[in-house]
Amino acid sequence: MTREAEVTVTEVLAELAALEDPKVRAINERHGDDHGVNLGKLRALAKRLKTQQELSYQLWKTGDTAARLLALLICRPKAFERDELDAMMREARRPKVHDWLVNYVVKKSPHAEELRQAWFADPDPVVASAGWALTADRVTKRPEGLDLAGLLDIIEAEMKDAPDRLQWAMNSCLAQIGIDHPEHRARAVDIGERLEVLKDYPTSPGCTSPYAPIWIGEMVRRQQDQAS
Structure with missing residues (x-):
């Protein structure tokens, strides 16, 4: 991973941390999700970042649920190999991550x-x-x-x-x-x-x-x- 990518991931994680809302987390945890970021704000962040496949990879690797949701919004679905998607699915234990991975990425994949x-x-x-x-x-x-x-x-x-x-x-x-x-x-x-x-x-x-x-x-x- 390049220094540039590392800084970018660090900055994005800090921005996600700043968006954390205990009330949102409490609601999400009732549905099995462990993050407290409002999805509207998450989508707004993704819109600003635009498509960045390398950043998407790095965010996914953090294992953080909000970071993984953001990763799925800024990735290029057709860029993933079959085995990569299989591995991601087996890691996607949180309901929202699982749902977005299927609907936003796998369905658009060859x-x-x-x-x-x-x-x-x-x-x-x-x-x-x-x-x-x-x-x-x-x-x-x-x-x-x-x-x-x-x-x-x-x-x-x-x-x-x-x-x-x-x-x-x-x-x-x-x-x-x-x-x-x-x-x-x-x-x-x-x-x-x-x-x-x-x-x-x-x-x-x-x-x-x-x-x-x-x-x-x-x-x-x-x-x-x-x-x-």
Whole structure:
């Protein structure tokens, strides 16, 4: 690492430390995240820094959650090799880091499909949840070649007892199958009703419940309203 990069990382870490807010940290910690930086301020910092791949690498290496979130905002997703992304995913234990790594980086990578297949049945449920998140994205955007009935078989057999983050990703896949593929909708709703996963999840006013039967019904209704 060059002296210039070292100074830059030091300066950025100091700026992140200055943005630390105990109230924000308390809220984030309830969701499993260990940082206290307001995400709006984090995004503003990323916008000012612009894309800097080398700085992104160095920020990621610090292991600090806020630094890693910033790293994911200023990186070039297509610059990462497949094995680099795999290693990053296995290090991404905090929910927000995991979510941003999947959505902001891996989905834009030329290695996305290869990683989806590799992660889908990984014995680590956190890594497997990334595979399911990428699968849900394909269900919506590029379903050709996916065995949707087979995915429903796995969801029906395994989602009820899956660890939380994996369960959430499988449930999202279930909902997307029901929303985007009418031929599988009745079965997707039936699976959701029988398993009752996230049925009692607290939902803010104006937001759609993650309980698959409600989620599917609401999104299909919106599609129909738009079409009429």
